[in-house]
Amino acid sequence: MDKATFQSTFVDELIGDPSMVNRSRQVRGACYSKVTPTPGSKPELLSYSPRLAEYLGIDRDWLASPQAAAVLTGNALLPGMNPYAMCYGGHQFGSWAGQLGDGRAINLGEWIAPDQSRWTWQLKGSGKTPYSRFGDGLAVLRSSLREFLCSEAMHFLGVPTTRALSLTTSGDWVTRDMFYDGNPRREPGAVVCRIAPSFIRFGNFQILSAQQNRELLQQLVDYTLRYYFPELGSPSIETYEHWFREVCERTAKMIVAWMRVGFVHGVMNTDNMSIHCLTIDYGPYGWIDNYDPDWTPNTTDAEGRRYCFGNQPQIAQWNLVQLANALYPLFDATEPLQRGLDAYLEVLTRESSNMHASKLGLLPTEAVEAIWQDLESWLPAADIDMTIFFRQLPSAAIGIVPDAIDAKCVLSWIGHALYDANALSDATMSWMIAWIRSYIACVRTQNRPDQERAIEMNCTNPKYVLRNYMAQQAIDAAEQGDLSELQVLLQLLEKPYDEQPEYERYFAKRPEWARNRAGCSMLSCSS
Ligand code: AMP
Numbered sequence: 219m220d221k222a223t224f225q226s227t228f229v230d231e232l233i234g235d236p237s238m239v240n241r242s243r244q245v246r247g248a249c250y251s252k253v254t255p256t257p258g259s260k261p262e263l264l265s266y267s268p269r270l271a272e273y274l275g276i277d278r279d280w281l282a283s284p285q286a287a288a289v290l291t292g293n294a295l296l297p298g299m300n301p302y303a304m305c306y307g308g309h310q311f312g313s314w315a316g317q318l319g320d321g322r323a324i325n326l327g328e329w330i331a332p333d334q335s336r337w338t339w340q341l342k343g344s345g346k347t348p349y350s351r352f353g354d355g356l357a358v359l360r361s362s363l364r365e366f367l368c369s370e371a372m373h374f375l376g377v378p379t380t381r382a383l384s385l386t387t388s389g390d391w392v393t394r395d396m397f398y399d400g401n402p403r404r405e406p407g408a409v410v411c412r413i414a415p416s417f418i419r420f421g422n423f424q425i426l427s428a429q430q431n432r433e434l435l436q437q438l439v440d441y442t443l444r445y446y447f448p449e450l451g452s453p454s455i456e457t458y459e460h461w462f463r464e465v466c467e468r469t470a471k472m473i474v475a476w477m478r479v480g481f482v483h484g485v486m487n488t489d490n491m492s493i494h495c496l497t498i499d500y501g502p503y504g505w506i507d508n509y510d511p512d513w514t515p516n517t518t519d520a521e522g523r524r525y526c527f528g529n530q531p532q533i534a535q536w537n538l539v540q541l542a543n544a545l546y547p548l549f550d551a552t553e554p555l556q557r558g559l560d561a562y563l564e565v566l567t568r569e570s571s572n573m574h575a576s577k578l579g580l581l582p583t584e585a586v587e588a589i590w591q592d593l594e595s596w597l598p599a600a601d602i603d604m605t606i607f608f609r610q611l612p613s614a615a616i617g618i619v620p621d622a623i624d625a626k627c628v629l630s631w632i633g634h635a636l637y638d639a640n641a642l643s644d645a646t647m648s649w650m651i652a653w654i655r656s657y658i659a660c661v662r663t664q665n666r667p668d669q670e671r672a673i674e675m676n677c678t679n680p681k682y683v684l685r686n687y688m689a690q691q692a693i694d695a696a697e698q699g700d701l702s703e704l705q706v707l708l709q710l711l712e713k714p715y716d717e718q719p720e721y722e723r724y725f726a727k728r729p730e731w732a733r734n735r736a737g738c739s740m741l742s743c744s745s
């Protein structure tokens with residue numbers, strides 16, 4: 219690693235903040251501020267992603283070295299690293315919030331992988347920057363472990379995401395009032411080294427537009443195109459339109475992937491939307507246990523439920539409209555941007571229907587979409603586990619005449635997924651029976667071999683996701699110095715679609731104790 223050289227095209231090619239003063243302030247006319255990470259008092263590597271390390275061409279011996287712990291916590295730099303915090307703004311919960319920026323994230327530099335692709339390394343939790351506002355620039359083990367595990371889990375689920383190379387502790391304590399209710403506690407400070415092509419967000423463009431800095435806005439767009447969308451052609455008005463459309467389409471695909479696996483981001487502010495259309499900024503995210511489109515894990519959003527599971531497609535569209543507004547000065551016309559926004563809806567509709575059909579093991583038709591809509595109307599009333607329900611579904615449609623289906627059959631197929639079978643009303647049971655009958659009838663008309671159907675379903679419906687309580691158990695153990703659960707989950711979640719009988723215990727409903735426990739069903743932005 220001593221011989222490897224990092225690049226810093228973002229710093230070299232874009233305008234930076236002339237001031238080096240590392241104190242919270244407004245920064246105008248710049249894409250970034252140069253900063254030095256704050257060293258931890260005793261950096262220690264807790265875990266790393268072996269798959270990502272391998273892909274990036276990073277030696278395992280190096281990762282085990284004291285130098286790696288130092289670099290990955292912010293205590294040392296490797297040749298070519300030129301650390302900086304990005305300036306960005308954003309809409310938070312629907313309102314323009316002005317300048318936000320990397321308040322506790324520091325980009326180290328760009329690494330060229332063996333396949334020649336470019337990857338920015340970013341430390342999250344390594345100290346204050348000019349964008350820290352009232353924050354301390356730090357992160358705690360609880361939230362860092364959640365980000366580390368979940369971003370890797372999402373990758374292996376096939377969901378576009380930033381990655382996480384490592385999880386380290388700084389050796390320092392960080393005080394957090396988890397629910398902002400006057401109960402602060404000291405938690406271990408931690409740092410995640412996140413990896414993505416770049417960490418450019420919708421908000422990076424928004425802040426320049428808000429500052430009416432058309433020139434720098436265009437420079438940032440041109441930079442983004444040159445380095446990260448070269449296949450679209452050299453920068454021009456046509457390329458800008460093509461690019462915005464591409465961002466809309468990729469965002470639609472990312473959202474469809476979230477809906478497929480039951481992921482709820484929790485804080486879809488425009489500063490948390492990546493221009494690469496990757497899931498970014500894992501905070502109070504959560505996974506659907508009982509299927510409930512109104513559910514949000516984020517207590518800060520409990521009242522308005524703006525970012526609940528079922529709203530995510532509309533919110534992404536709203537965020538794209540904000541990006542379109544920011545890019546308007548480059549076009550001086552709304553039509554090209556409107557065409558991109560229309561493409562979002564087209565792709566969202568098409569990909570959603572394909573995803574629904576695939577979850578049901580059916581070929582996409584209008585009739586299948588109607589079956590899906592019908593399913594969505596009773597799933598919430600049944601209080602049924604999303605992951606287990608879809609994983610059990612292949613066995614429901616084998617060798618039975620639809621008319622012969624009764625409550626007993628239904629319970630034998632999917633009873634395991636119900637949170638409270640005794641609470642199931644007769645009306646809901648009748649609804650379930652009617653649905654399964656029409657589903658099986660449809661399966662029969664499509665006449666695909668059972669095995670082929672089951673294989674498709676099992677590649678679409680994961681068996682294992684990072685349920686909130688699972689992450690919490692790994693956190694409780696890690697805070698006591700026991701990393702075994704973290705390692706088990708890291709390994710389990712590398713193959714979320716495989717049966718993995720040795721890990722069958724994780725193919726289970728959320729336990730009752732976790733229903734209302736902090737960290738398991740309630741999370742805040744405090745991290
Ligand atoms: P988030 O809700 O994590 O997307 O963060 C929103 C904004 O607050 C971003 O600009 C973050 O960099 C900033 N922020 C969050 N936590 C901290 C912290 N502990 N110290 C400094 N800035 C923070």
Ligand code: MG
Nearest residue numbers: 489490498499
């Ligand atoms: Mg953020």
